[in-house]
Amino acid sequence: DVKVTQSSRYLVKRTGEKVFLECVQDMDHENMFWYRQDPGLGLRLIYFSYDVKMKEKGDIPEGYSVSREKKERFSLILESASTNQTSMYLCASSLSLTLGTAGNYGYTFGSGTRLTVV
Amino acid sequence: AQKVTQAQTEISVVEKEDVTLDCVYETRDTTYYLFWYKQPPSGELVFLIRRNSFDEQNEISGRYSWNFQKSTSSFNFTITASQVVDSAVYFCALSESGTGNQFYFGTGTSLTVIP
Numbered sequence: 001d002v003k004v005t006q007s008s009r010y011l012v013k014r015t016g017e018k019v020f021l022e023c024v025q026d027m028d029h030e031n032m033f034w035y036r037q038d039p040g041l042g043l044r045l046i047y048f049s050y051d052v053k054m055k056e057k058g059d060i061p062e063g064y065s066v067s068r069e070k071k072e073r074f075s076l077i078l079e080s081a082s083t084n085q086t087s088m089y090l091c092a093s094s095l096s097l098t099l100g101t102a103g104n105y106g107y108t109f110g111s112g113t114r115l116t117v118v
Numbered sequence: 119a120q121k122v123t124q125a126q127t128e129i130s131v132v133e134k135e136d137v138t139l140d141c142v143y144e145t146r147d148t149t150y151y152l153f154w155y156k157q158p159p160s161g162e163l164v165f166l167i168r169r170n171s172f173d174e175q176n177e178i179s180g181r182y183s184w185n186f187q188k189s190t191s192s193f194n195f196t197i198t199a200s201q202v203v204d205s206a207v208y209f210c211a212l213s214e215s216g217t218g219n220q221f222y223f224g225t226g227t228s229l230t231v232i233p
Contacts, residue, residue: 033220033221035223040127040225041225042124042209042223042224042225042226043209043223043226045220045221048220058220088161090163092163106151106153106165106168106213107163107165107221108165109155109162109163109164110162111160111161111162112161112162114161
């Protein structure tokens with residue numbers, strides 16, 4: 001069964017800590033994404049990546065960075081965690097849209113990491 | 119501006135009732151894709167359906183049906199004879215051809231089915 005795996009389901013960190021959220025997919029997907037989900041705000045895109053070592057800012061990149069050293073792994077980094085970064089973080093992956101592709105196949109999501117910053 | 123609007127924040131229905139979740143989208147692209155995802159209490163978003171902008175046929179899958187109307191920019195989702203297991207947050211999403219694989223999600227509709 002194809003999967004997107006997020007390393008932690010629940011995480012509690014202190015303000016100012018550097019936090020790493022890991023995401024691994026086994027589907028050989030080119031694209032990977034990090035979203036945060038907050039009540040009333042839906043899913044907001046933080047960063048995404050179309051290829052190894054490539055990254056693009058999403059809608060709310062401030063306070064975050066990412067790393068994609070291998071195709072299957074996409075890490076989200078909170079440089080100095082703050083309480084307003086308490087949220088559910090969702091990783092997703094998808095096939096790349098290339099010429100001749102029948103269409104956009106949609107995302108496969110991980111189970112999410114609920115991060116609390118105290 | 120919000121590209122995908124789900125005006126219903128929360129809906130409660132009694133088991134076996136039908137329920138429709140609304141989704142209105144905004145795009146200037148002629149080629150785009152619309153999706154519905156279900157997020158049960160476990161947290162993982164589960165893909166339900168994908169439609170492309172050239173296919174306005176309504177689709178039925180068991181108790182689920184989708185009504186895509188380009189004239190009103192809507193892609194509504196109906197659950198017939200709702201069950202407790204349908205309780206979840208449902209997200210509508212839009213992907214435009216010009217932005218590759220980036221999705222725009224609505225804010226979600228939380229559905230509670232009361233036994």
